[in-house]
Amino acid sequence: MTSEIAPARGLGSSSAAIVAGIELANLLGDLELTADAKIQWASKIEGHPDNVTPAIVGGFVVRAVLDDRVYWKKIPFLDVAMVVCVPEHQLKTIQSRTVLPTNLPFKQAVKVSSLANVLLASLQKGNLITAGKMIESDIFHEPYRAKLIPELNHVRSIGHEEAAYGTYISGAGTAVMTMISREYARNLRERLQIELPRCRTHITHVGGKESVIL
Structure with a gap:
């Protein structure tokens, strides 16, 4: 794997790799995973949903973990x-x-x-x-x-x-x-x-x- 995201800088390089792996598995295995299913799997692998969630759905996302499930919501973000x-x-x-x-x-x-x-x-x-x-x-x-x-x-x-x-x-x-x-x-x-x-x-x-x- 190659990545343009610098590691160990707080930019989500590990999350990006996890999300890429899930996307590839979804495509090659014809799994038809929903965005929410991808988030649940990625969060378990990463250990938290902080970076994997916006990497999957894009945009500005707020999230919380309750009873081992990730709850998330996209909110509008200005063009800055x-x-x-x-x-x-x-x-x-x-x-x-x-x-x-x-x-x-x-x-x-x-x-x-x-x-x-x-x-x-x-x-x-x-x-x-x-x-x-x-x-x-x-x-x-x-x-x-x-x-x-x-x-x-x-x-x-x-x-x-x-x-x-x-x-x-x-x-x-x-x-x-x-x-x-x-x-x-x-x-x-x-x-x-x-x-x-x-x-x-x-x-x-x-x-x-x-x-x-x-």
């Missing part, structure tokens, strides 16, 4: 650019998890849950300014993982200067993602290429189509 900054150094997910606390104070958990609620509501209403503010207010994992990813604060600072909506760690890192208007995406990329020359920088977007094997 996503500027990806990919550092040279890798970070295995298992290593990234070791810096996370095993417990959170109840009040802190309530706060971050409310932030997530406002984030989803803002995305559904197309209010990317508020959505970006909620993204950058995460207290579940970024405060702990940021020390492993020094590029985060640098990219976020530049993003603020270039009218970005919000910058966050992609998955467990080390890649850093910035949501920004297509109008300003090129300027942001050019600045990142100059100020972070050891990182690879790409402009992409949230695709809305179901995955297919051609």
Whole structure:
């Protein structure tokens, strides 16, 4: 297998490989799997549905696991650019998890849950300014993982200067993602290429189509 997705960067390389395998099996075995069936299988193999779900159905997807079943819902997402900054150094997910606390104070958990609620509501209403503010207010994992990813604060600072909506760690890192208007995406990329020359920088977007094997 070959893949253009850099491994150990929080970009979903393992999920992409799993989804590709399921798509191939579905095609070659004439299994006629539904999108939901693919998601259930892929989540079991990957161990969680975070990346496999949008890789299968496309677009922006929210999901939850209850009684060993994945529940998911696609919600509309505006036509914005996503500027990806990919550092040279890798970070295995298992290593990234070791810096996370095993417990959170109840009040802190309530706060971050409310932030997530406002984030989803803002995305559904197309209010990317508020959505970006909620993204950058995460207290579940970024405060702990940021020390492993020094590029985060640098990219976020530049993003603020270039009218970005919000910058966050992609998955467990080390890649850093910035949501920004297509109008300003090129300027942001050019600045990142100059100020972070050891990182690879790409402009992409949230695709809305179901995955297919051609």
